[in-house]
Amino acid sequence: MAERIAVVEQIMGANERLAAQNRKRLDEAGVFAINLMASPGAGKTSLIEHTVKALRDRHDIAVIDGDVATGIDAGRAAEAGARAVQINTGGECHLDAVMLQEGLEQLDLASVDLLIIENVGNLICPAGFPLGAHKNILIASIPEGADKPYKYPGMYKGVDALVINKIDLRPYVDFDMDYFKTGVEILNPGLLTFPLSCKTGEGLPAWQNWLETLLS
């Protein structure tokens, strides 16, 4: 005879527990980790290249790169001067805590200060899979259009900082900044925002200074 069992349990609890383990491991090794999320083409790898070049003289930086199939992005991070580990997700649309754990195995964490995790280019799935990073950061970009907070609220709601890349393109693209910022503010009040351009370098110092503050 059937019987109802009432439970209230988070279905993704297992990933969250593993993310907490990853965080503990990073903390014990003295590593500060950021998880960069964005749509394909927003400029994740370009921002990583600039960040590594700006900070590499003062910090030991590693990059874990999640990509569906290729090693192009990890190659670019390595050329910029970071230790780079590529994780090919084999078609999965996001990194999860298990994949990050495997990536951490491949690094000597004792000699890393800053770990930059480049998530798979996607505005939906990475939001559902915490990794254990200290800061979750979203990179938006001007050509994507100003409606993205309204279309992908789950992503905008869950992040700790927002980079708005490609601001040099504003004269050429219809991008309603007020509409964009209103959506962001409602989903994520007071969200720290860094408008910048990896092309011209405008705004990059503020971003780099923020990271330096977190690392000190």
Added chain:
Amino acid sequence: MHELSVTQALLDLVVQRAATAQAARVTDIYIEIGDLASYVDESIQFYWDIISAGTAAKGARLHFERIPLTMHCTACEKSFQPDGKTFNCPGCGSEKVRVMSGEEFRLVGLDVERAAQPSALEVENG
């Protein structure tokens, strides 16, 4: 695309709960999904039918309760579901609104059958 790993997480949870309750079989599973959690019911059911084979929850029916993205206006105290184009309050136009619900993704209930005597499956599995 990620529903397989999500479905696996659900199955692990259900099997564990069924074992704790000493259930012989799970017949129905009740899940709440908020609209901000980007999971597709049909896709979860599709994977469920495949990966639940061989478990106590084989063939269980999944019941999804969708929880819409709901916002609350702190200016006029109205609660509403945004139309997708704007989050501004449809009552007073204010931007002073906050997300109230829509991020849920949780297991809320199971219907189980307990065997009076050990079932053939349990004996077989020791």
